[in-house]
Amino acid sequence: MMFGGTGGMDEFGAAAGVVPGGVVSGKRVLSPARKAVNSLKWAVAVPVLLLFGAGVAQWVTLLGVVVVLAVVAVATCLVGGVWHRAGAATLAAVAGFALTLFAGPAVYEGYMRTVGxxxxxxxxxxxxxxxxxxxxxxxxxxxxxxxxxxxxxxxxxxxxxxxxxxxxxxxxxxxxxxxxxWLPYGSEDQHTSEITVVTTIGLTLGVGASVFYGGQRRRDG
Incomplete structure (x- = not known):
């Protein structure tokens, strides 16, 4: 066995607290590239699933609500609990709920205008x-x-x-x-559609950016 004066090396020749294979304190360390890819996957998946839930809610309200709540819950636990970014998690949750309010009518109208x-x-x-x-x-x-x-x-x-x-x-x-x-807009509401679409796009980007930031700035432990 080896004792003091090893410069932080244990008997296996590995640095103290580091296990071969890129694991620190029992957690695997992601390279910057893998971390970016992982963060991007979640940043795309969360808004897409929220948009899907908002669309489903226009058909079966209860089912759509369940989907939205499940997605928000998973995103909040991931960003706030696993990645330890409470601020990003809060922003993602708030923007996510707001997104569904605007995305539902936008998806409904877009579908009707396209195939209706x-x-x-x-x-x-x-x-x-x-x-x-x-x-x-x-x-x-x-x-x-x-x-x-x-x-x-x-x-x-x-x-x-x-x-x-x-x-x-x-x-x-x-x-x-x-x-x-789907009823047409009145003459005084001709810009409502554009406002809804722009807001939906903005909130979608906001949710994605929050999740991506949380993934990139995640804390280990």
């Missing part, structure tokens, strides 16, 4: 339910052709009172029949 089929409808009724947390508009619309189906759509489908009872408008219908029709 135009349909002529007449507005049967517009009701403001006056919920506890503010106005909650509901629009009843009926197709003018085809099966002449009637739909009850809410603010999730862009019913904000821009169309009045008796108005004939053109909506977008889901060819798969999974989503309710």
């Amino acid at each position: 089929e135009p349909a002529d409808v007449v507005v049967v009724d517009v009701v403001d339910l006056h919920r506890k947390h503010g106005a909650d508009m509901m629009c009843s619309i009926r197709e003018l052709g085809g099966e002449q189906r009637t739909f009850e759509v809410s603010q999730m489908q862009n019913c904000f009172g821009q169309a009045k009872k008796g108005d004939q408008i053109v909506v977008r219908e889901d060819p798969l029949g999974l989503l309710d029709p």
Whole structure:
């Protein structure tokens, strides 16, 4: 056996506290390149999964909420707990929740504008339910052709009172029949779509940047 005066070397010839194979104090040390790649993977995966959850919520609300909560929980535990970057974890969580609020309508509208089929409808009724947390508009619309189906759509489908009872408008219908029709914007809301998209992009980049920063600046132990 070897005793003092070894310059921090143990009997196996390894530096004290360092195990061969790049492990320090029981933890594997990533090279700068591998750390960057690992951080980038999470920085892409978290926003993408949040966008997916926001889109699912437009179809099945409860399922979408579960997906979003799970993604935020995993990201927070990873960045704040494993990487020990509480500030980055908090920013990622806050921006993540905000992202889903804007991404949902953006995904819904983008899908309808891309594959939605135009349909002529007449507005049967517009009701403001006056919920506890503010106005909650509901629009009843009926197709003018085809099966002449009637739909009850809410603010999730862009019913904000821009169309009045008796108005004939053109909506977008889901060819798969999974989503309710999307109502067009009113003349005063023509820039709403652009604002929603820009905000969604900004928050997506914010979440990704927070996760990437946390991964790059992670603390071991």
